[in-house]
Amino acid sequence: MTPEPLSQKEIEDRLAELPGWSLDGDKITRSYRLGSHFAAVGLVVHIAQTQDELDHHADIALGYNTVALSVNTHSAGGSITGLDLELARRVEEFAAGHGAH
Numbered sequence: 001m002t003p004e005p006l007s008q009k010e011i012e013d014r015l016a017e018l019p020g021w022s023l024d025g026d027k028i029t030r031s032y033r034l035g036s037h038f039a040a041v042g043l044v045v046h047i048a049q050t051q052d053e054l055d056h057h058a059d060i061a062l063g064y065n066t067v068a069l070s071v072n073t074h075s076a077g078g079s080i081t082g083l084d085l086e087l088a089r090r091v092e093e094f095a096a097g098h099g100a101h
């Protein structure tokens with residue numbers, strides 16, 4: 001089932017619960033800084049595992065010690081849906097454990 005686009009108000013309300021995440025154009029985004037390159041790669045692997053579990057995939061940019069995510073829902077015409085917020089919520093749950101801030 002295709003998830004429904006969220007209203008602007010719903011997006012803002014749910015982003016308020018996810019410090020560091022923001023709306024940038026048609027995607028929600030967040031950048032993390034980590035203690036080393038390997039720590040950044042470890043976070044990417046954990047995100048990849050979560051993405052396959054959700055069958056929902058962000059654009060991920062890996063830097064030296066940074067990881068930047070941006071995501072919307074292609075199947076909803078590039079809108080923000082609950083799946084985008086759920087991916088962000090799950091990444092927030094484990095990012096700090098990788099030393100990300």
Ligand SMILES: C[C@H](O)[C@H](O)[C@H]1CNC2=NC(N)=NC(=O)C2=N1
Nearest residue numbers: 055056057058072073074075076
């Ligand atoms: C076939 C597969 O379920 C779809 O292509 C999934 C995979 N990952 C996805 N990721 C994102 N961000 N949006 C989608 O619509 C999407 N669709």
